[in-house]
Amino acid sequence: MTGPREPHEPDGGRAPDENSGPPVHPGFDKYPPAARSGGRRTPLPPLHPVGGGQQRPRSEEERADAPKAPPMPRKLTVTRVAAMRSRELTNKGIATFHRAAKADGADKSGLTALTYAVMANNATDAAIAVALANTLFFSAATGEDKTKVALYLLITIAPFAVIAPLIGPMLDRLQHGRRVALATSFGLRTILAIVLVFNFDSWVLYPAALGMMVLSKSFSVLKSAVTPRVLPPEIDLVRVNSRLTVFGLLGGTIGAGALAGGLAMATGSVGALWLAAVITALGAYLSMRIPSWVEVTEGEVPATLTYHGDEHPTEVMGRTRVMQPEAPATAKAGKRRQPLGRAVITGLWGNSTIRVLTGFLTLYIAFVAKSKTDHEPLVQAAMLGLVGAAAGIGNFAGNAAGARIKLGRPALIVLRCTGAVWIIAVLAAITDNLLTAALATLVASAASALAKVSLDASLQHDLPEESIASGFGRSETVLQLSWVVGGALGVLLPTEYWIGFSV
Incomplete structure (x- = not known):
């Protein structure tokens, strides 16, 4: 029989006793003391929020507007997890789109x-x-x-x-x-x-x-x-x-x-x-x-496509706003007309030139693909896809650049875009191949978008507030008509690259 266990020594073991029973093995005193029955672990203190600040409890409206996590399926499979993840990403994408569309007070x-x-x-x-x-x-x-x-x-x-x-x-x-x-x-x-x-x-x-x-x-x-x-x-x-x-x-x-x-x-x-x-x-x-x-x-005054003359000087590259003389008090608003300044006329000419090329490319490349690959639908689709992708990338890049650069001299930007379009058209006529035609589409689309942004800046800078809306409508009419003229050339000209781009 063994007697009662002796109190533990400071080193965690217990003192040996001759009358306590059979001897124990030499490592017994290295064992930790036995756990007390019924003991409870002391809970850890709560974690503080990151940054050390106090988090404000969310209101009922905030909790209602917060995106809800998708419900977990009863049985998880690879297909269900993929579908749940796809649904979650779709909801986030839609929410991001709505935030972008309503940004900067656009919804109001x-x-x-x-x-x-x-x-x-x-x-x-x-x-x-x-x-x-x-x-x-x-x-x-x-x-x-x-x-x-x-x-x-x-x-x-x-x-x-x-x-x-x-x-x-x-x-x-x-x-x-x-x-x-x-x-x-x-x-x-x-x-x-x-x-x-x-x-x-x-x-x-x-x-x-x-x-x-x-x-x-x-x-x-x-x-x-x-x-x-x-x-x-x-x-x-x-x-x-x-x-x-x-x-x-x-x-x-x-x-x-x-x-x-x-x-x-x-x-x-x-x-x-x-x-x-x-x-x-x-x-x-x-x-x-x-x-x-x-x-x-x-109070709006319609704009006209006429030049207001040198008596109201407007620098082609300058920032001076054109000041129109005050209309007589007896003149009716419906009889007044607002002419355009030199910067706007320059922008209209440059943009119209670029739109002729973009309209030409829109129809001409499609017709070339049809004539050269009449019995090869896959090749035809590849050609149209290449040119279409170039047009989309160029349009997006031109608008993105126009939204970020400082348009201090919009007329100068239009002239540079027109020059770039002329150079790429000459290059496409010399090389006479599809890749250069796709590059011409890329440059023309980007130049068209950037030149249009510059024209908008000139209209906003040159015209008085009561004529801006009418000026935008008139300028858009000119640009659309220029596109139609280019499209007509794309239909009439032969389907040889060097002939089409030379014209």
């Missing part, structure tokens, strides 16, 4: 609503372009049937050349109902898209496509006249236009273009046309969501 000024409408317009153009990619538009450009080429020009381009100069004066007379006009441009395109669905292989294709083109260009002109009226106080007009372009390119052209391409591959051109019909119906609704104060035009 009405700029967010206009941004969504611009995205719908770009998405419609992308869907229609995909739907018409394999029609007589491109097959008529092979040079084998000149009658089809003439018909294409007669129905799609010539009428717009006549209509475009009338859009600006119509906007000046449209003192009320601009939101309705924007919504109407979408609503009519909804009808035309449905007409195209059921008459895709008939003669109705060309006039319906003409209507789509005219209404799209009309929306662009209307948008330019509405933008100054939804300007947030935190940012200027140049940054606003760059923001609209970037949102339209990323959310509209690229996103809807990819979706329309997938539908066209699965269901044919009809699927892309139905997508265009849905987008235009949504665009009409978004246009009516624009605040009603864009209709207020009291």
